Amino acid sequence: MILMSDVFENVMDLAKRRGFIWQTSECYGAVAGFIDYGPLGAMMKRRIEDIWRNFYVIEEGYYEIECPTIAQEAVFIASGHVKGFSDKMCQCPHCKEYLRADHVADGGGISGASTMTNEALAAAIAACKCPACEEVLGTVEVYNFNLMFATTIGPGSQRIGYLRPETAQGMFVDFARLLRFYRDTLPFGAVQIGKSYRNEISPRQGMIRLREFTQAEAEIFVHPDKKTHPKFARYADYTMPLLTYVHQQNGEEAVTMSMRVAVDKGVIANEYVAYYVALTHDLLVTIGVKPDRLRFRQHLPDERAHYATDCWDAEVFSQRFGWVETVGIADRTDYDLNAHAKQSGTPMTVFIQYTEPRKENRRRIIPNMSVLGKQYRQKAKAVFAALEHATPTADGADVVVDGETIHIPANLFEVRDEVVDIRGEEIVPHVIEPSYGIDRMCYAVLEQAYDEDTVDGEKRTVLRFSPRVAPVQVAVFPLMTRDGLDTIADEITHTLKRKGILAEYDDSGAIGRRYRRQDEIGTPFAITVDYETKETRTVTVRDRDSMKQVRIGIDTLPQTISALVNGDMKFTSLPAHQNL
RNA sequence: GCGCCGAUAGUGUAGUGGUUAUCACUAGGCGUUGCCAACGCCUAAACCCGGGUUCGAGUCCCGGUCGGCGCACCA
Numbered sequence: 001m002i003l004m005s006d007v008f009e010n011v012m013d014l015a016k017r018r019g020f021i022w023q024t025s026e027c028y029g030a031v032a033g034f035i036d037y038g039p040l041g042a043m044m045k046r047r048i049e050d051i052w053r054n055f056y057v058i059e060e061g062y063y064e065i066e067c068p069t070i071a072q073e074a075v076f077i078a079s080g081h082v083k084g085f086s087d088k089m090c091q092c093p094h095c096k097e098y099l100r101a102d103h104v105a106d107g108g109g110i111s112g113a114s115t116m117t118n119e120a121l122a123a124a125i126a127a128c129k130c131p132a133c134e135e136v137l138g139t140v141e142v143y144n145f146n147l148m149f150a151t152t153i154g155p156g157s158q159r160i161g162y163l164r165p166e167t168a169q170g171m172f173v174d175f176a177r178l179l180r181f182y183r184d185t186l187p188f189g190a191v192q193i194g195k196s197y198r199n200e201i202s203p204r205q206g207m208i209r210l211r212e213f214t215q216a217e218a219e220i221f222v223h224p225d226k227k228t229h230p231k232f233a234r235y236a237d238y239t240m241p242l243l244t245y246v247h248q249q250n251g252e253e254a255v256t257m258s259m260r261v262a263v264d265k266g267v268i269a270n271e272y273v274a275y276y277v278a279l280t281h282d283l284l285v286t287i288g289v290k291p292d293r294l295r296f297r298q299h300l301p302d303e304r305a306h307y308a309t310d311c312w313d314a315e316v317f318s319q320r321f322g323w324v325e326t327v328g329i330a331d332r333t334d335y336d337l338n339a340h341a342k343q344s345g346t347p348m349t350v351f352i353q354y355t356e357p358r359k360e361n362r363r364r365i366i367p368n369m370s371v372l373g374k375q376y377r378q379k380a381k382a383v384f385a386a387l388e389h390a391t392p393t394a395d396g397a398d399v400v401v402d403g404e405t406i407h408i409p410a411n412l413f414e415v416r417d418e419v420v421d422i423r424g425e426e427i428v429p430h431v432i433e434p435s436y437g438i439d440r441m442c443y444a445v446l447e448q449a450y451d452e453d454t455v456d457g458e459k460r461t462v463l464r465f466s467p468r469v470a471p472v473q474v475a476v477f478p479l480m481t482r483d484g485l486d487t488i489a490d491e492i493t494h495t496l497k498r499k500g501i502l503a504e505y506d507d508s509g510a511i512g513r514r515y516r517r518q519d520e521i522g523t524p525f526a527i528t529v530d531y532e533t534k535e536t537r538t539v540t541v542r543d544r545d546s547m548k549q550v551r552i553g554i555d556t557l558p559q560t561i562s563a564l565v566n567g568d569m570k571f572t573s574l575p576a577h578q579n580l
Numbered sequence: 581g582c583g584c585c586g587a588u589a590g591u592g593u594a595g596u597g598g599u600u601a602u603c604a605c606u607a608g609g610c611g612u613u614g615c616c617a618a619c620g621c622c623u624a625a626a627c628c629c630g631g632g633u634u635c636g637a638g639u640c641c642c643g644g645u646c647g648g649c650g651c652a653c654c655a
Contacts, residue, residue, distance in 0.1 A: 009648095017591060017606085029629070029645050084655040091581080099652095147655080165655090201581070201653050209654080305655065458617065479614065508608090512616035519616095528615065540615075547616070 008320035011450045012206055014461065018521050020044065020446065021207060033203030033211030035439075040521055043471035043502070045214070045442050048287050049193050051468060052216050052436065055283050062189030062218055065178075067170030069195055070151065073160040078343035079169050079336065081162070085147045088121060090140040101142045104128050118142040147198045163197035168433060171219040172336045175348045179221075186350055186429055187230075189220035193438070205321055207439050214438040220272065221429040223352065224334065227270035235278035236260040242267060242277075242312075243297040254295055269310035269331055272432040276329045280314050280434060284327070288445045288466040293317035307335030316444040326440045334428040341428070353424035362420050365390065365397075367413045376406075387413060445469055449522060455547070463522030464545055466567070472523040473502045473565045477514050479530040481507045489529040492539070492557060499558040501565065519544055525564055525571070527557065543571040550574045 015021040020041035023030035037045055057064050076082045088101040101118075104125045116124065122142040129136055149163040164170070171178070171190045182188035193216040203209045241254035244267055257267070259274040268274040277296055285291055299311040314327035337348040367387050373380045379401055386399035387408060396410040449463040467473065476493045478485035486507055496503040504523070506514050511528065518526055526542040532551075533539050539557070540549040552560060552574065563569035 013591070023646075026628095026646095030647085032646070080655070089581095089653095145653090147653095198654085204648090206647095455616070460617080477615090510613070510616080510618065512618080514617090515615080516617045531614065542615085549615080 006320065007447055007450055008206065008318070010452075010461075011446050014450070014463075014520065015041065015446060021442075033200055033209070035207050035210065037442075040471040041442070044445070044465075044469055045438065047469045047471070048441055048445065049214075049216065049438060051287055052193065052283065052438075055279060055286075056189075056191050056216075056218050060189065060218075060279075062191045062220065063181075064191050064193065065171065065174065066194065067164075067167070067174070067192065069164050069197070070153070070161045071164055071169065071173075072153065073162065074343055075169050075173055075340075076148065076162050076165075078339045079172075080339065081148055081165055082146070085165060088118065088142055089145045090122065090125070090137075090142045101125060101140075104137070118144065145201070147200065149197050149199050165198050166196050166435070167192040167194050167215045167217045168219060168336070168435070171217070172340050172348075172431075173344075175221070175337060175340070176346060179350060184350065186226075186352070187220060187222040189218055191216065191218040193217075207443050208318075208321060208324060210439055216436040216438055218276075218432075218434050220276075220432040220434075221350075222272055222432060223350075224427060224430045227272045227331075227430070227432075229271040229275040232259075232271045232275055235275055235282075238278040238281070240278070240281050240291075241295050243295055245298045245300045248297070248300060254297075268312070273310055273312065273329055273331055276432065276434045277312050277314075280327050280329060280436075284314060284316070284441070284444075286466070287441060287469055288449060288464075289316055289441075290448055293448065295323065297323070305330070305332075307333055309333055316440070318444065318447055320447075324440060324444070325437075326444060327434065327436045329434045330432075332431040332433050334430050336431060337428050347426070349426035349428050351424050352427055354422070357421035357423045359419055360422050362418055364388075364416045364418065365392065365413055366416060367408075368411075371412055372408070383408070460516060460519060462519040462544065465522035465524065467524040467565045468567055470522045470524050470565075471502070472504045472518070472521060473525070474561050475504050475506060475514070475518045475523050475526040477505075477511060477526060477528045478507050479511060479528055483531070484534065485529045485531070488533055488554075489527075492527060492529065492554060496558060496561060499562060501558070501561055503561075515542065515547075525561065527561075541571075541574070546571070 012021070015038075018040060019038035022036055022038055024034040024036045025031065053064065056062050073082065076085075090099050090101040090104070101121050105116075105121060105128065110124050110128070119142070122140055125142075126138055126140065127136065148165050151161050151163065153159045153161040170192055174190070178188065178190050194214065195212055196215045197212050200209055200211050203211055237258050237260065239256055239258045241256045242262060243254035246252075247254060257265075259268070259271075259278050262268040262277075263271055263274045268277065281291075281294065281296070284294055293316060295315050295317075297313050297315050299308070299313065304311050308330045311328060311330040313325045314329070315323040316326045318324050340346075341348040365387055367384050369384075372383060376383050382401045383399060383406065386401055387397060390397040390399050390408075392410065392413070392415055394410065397408050397413070399406050399408060445465065446463070449465045451462050451464050453460050453462065463470075474496060476489050476496070478489040480486075489507070490505060493503045493505040504518075506517070508514070515526060522544070524544045526544070528540045528542065528549075530540065533554070537554045538551045539554060540551050541557075541560070542549045548571075550571075560569070560574070564571060
């Protein structure tokens, strides 16, 4: 349509002016990386989150949980964030370049940088050259920069806590309870929508990169050998352009294919990842992302987290920022559960029962505790343990305890060969993780909804929201504020509100001005009470995008508006279109 | 963090050291108005923060904050 000089500026200006998004605590001077959602923005965000819930909680059946945004240090030691999210940094005194101190050490042939103290590392790299300007560094300060916000828990306590950098860990640490909730059966999933925090060095690009942001994440626990999605048929024929890492390396364009083909050809690792790639496409289109501004890009092998076997990003095209990573869908394998099991000492496995028990020969060596115990006392426990794995002969068994070979006579233990039923095995599930950046989705919806057109030579600014995400769902206007028209409009407003519809009454100014106000905040429909209303109990319903109107009875308004707003009915399918 | 640029009513702006900071739109009130930002009258509303130079600073200088861009960073 109209070429907009800079959509980002127009959108953010409108967002600020009309109460969608603004900078936080402006009266004290804003802080980079933090935003407030205003009245309309918070409503829009909630509607987007609710659509997400429809997909993941209601349709997929993965219940939502809510964990604290602060967790104790052990959680993030296990997840790798304490170490991996923290870099040893230093600054070149000559060119002011910020450098990874450990990389400088590696480049200078110094080993063991990761185990040195900051002071030792600083001393070690003093003789190294700055990789940027080639000058010898000399005296530098090495410090840790961790992207997690740290805090302490409790009064005067030294117990360290961190604000979570992702919601995912909450689902992992709750694994055992979730497994019980889902009655010890794979696959199952849990989701969480909430705030996460990263102390970004340089937050930029409006609301694209924030220090506090909202994530919607699902962790789906699956059997490692069964990555076939039970409902794969739903999206098997769903097609979309896929930009594989091979395409990217060869500088080729994305190729459109169905999910079935993508899995069969090995383009996408498994059905689970493919299923959520397709579901994500479906979801993003539902909230109003245009398909031609949406692509799925596979992570390059060196870009993937070390544990992920496959990872796809949903990228939304922004006229300002180019392709913006908005959703990541990764197969995290068993990395997280293993890490938490090790750190916490709690097993995080599922018992998978075999369809048929397996017969297995087993030899058990049963020691005569009363005799051996007395004989070996403190060593007894170690002796028992060693004996279990010993290879007994006719005259006994030799075990080695603390380097000492001890002969246990055959009469002090019994060897039992038995056939046992193995009914199943403990396995560590793999995790499929779709992770959504809600703020980026909100921005994408705003940017893509923004439009300007020309009506009677005048510019009209309109947010072409899907009715499902529009904060205000319908506006109600009396044509005149007299002759009882305002009373009727007021009654209609209240009737709609009682049905759970967010209706806004407005009688201020000319009717055209009121339509324009609602256009600018993306209200999809407007009801006008006119003089005919008093005679026929009908009102006009006006469509934001076409500006066309139809006349319908007051009594059918609640059901009609509901259907229009939740997408069950299109405006064009209403009878008796007329231009008034 | 570094470098460059910027910051004046809600929004967009004018203002090259000197009265009471310009204009438009927006918003609120009253009147008018029989369907797409009409009109009249009235009202409200701003120099990012801190320091300095000066008789006098929105204007000049320094520092900070925020924003944009380029680097760097982005498990």
